Amino acid sequence: MDNEPTAPLPSPTQSFTPPPLTYAPYADAAADVESLQTPSSPRVRWAGIVWGAVFAVLAGTALWTLAEASGLSAISEWLRTLSPADLHPGWVIGVVVLAGGLLLLILGGVALLRNAQLRMTVDP
Numbered sequence: 001m002d003n004e005p006t007a008p009l010p011s012p013t014q015s016f017t018p019p020p021l022t023y024a025p026y027a028d029a030a031a032d033v034e035s036l037q038t039p040s041s042p043r044v045r046w047a048g049i050v051w052g053a054v055f056a057v058l059a060g061t062a063l064w065t066l067a068e069a070s071g072l073s074a075i076s077e078w079l080r081t082l083s084p085a086d087l088h089p090g091w092v093i094g095v096v097v098l099a100g101g102l103l104l105l106i107l108g109g110v111a112l113l114r115n116a117q118l119r120m121t122v123d124p
Helices: 029-037 046-066 069-081 089-122
Strands: none
Touching: 046 069, 046 089
16 A cells, blocks of 8 residues: 555636526516415425324324323233234234225325315315
């Protein structure tokens, strides 16, 4: 290995100059200016509302279950009794299908809400 210092890069010789901006006049510039001055109301983000509600329900259920000592002991006992031999393929497939169906149900609901919102903004 060489112990010589690394040579610095040469300075750039070319520079980029952007092309000049051109103005293209519009036929109805007054309507464009008026539409800029009247802002529309902000859109509701339905996906955030729906997913927030789903996570709030999950958190509420977990708090309700684990708030009492009996619920916590029941869940810890159930977790201790689980073993890989108890996992049947039909049960695993059923849980996966149920989770996928729930996900599709939530995504479909969000799509319906978004579609309804777009129809309300497009149709006068």
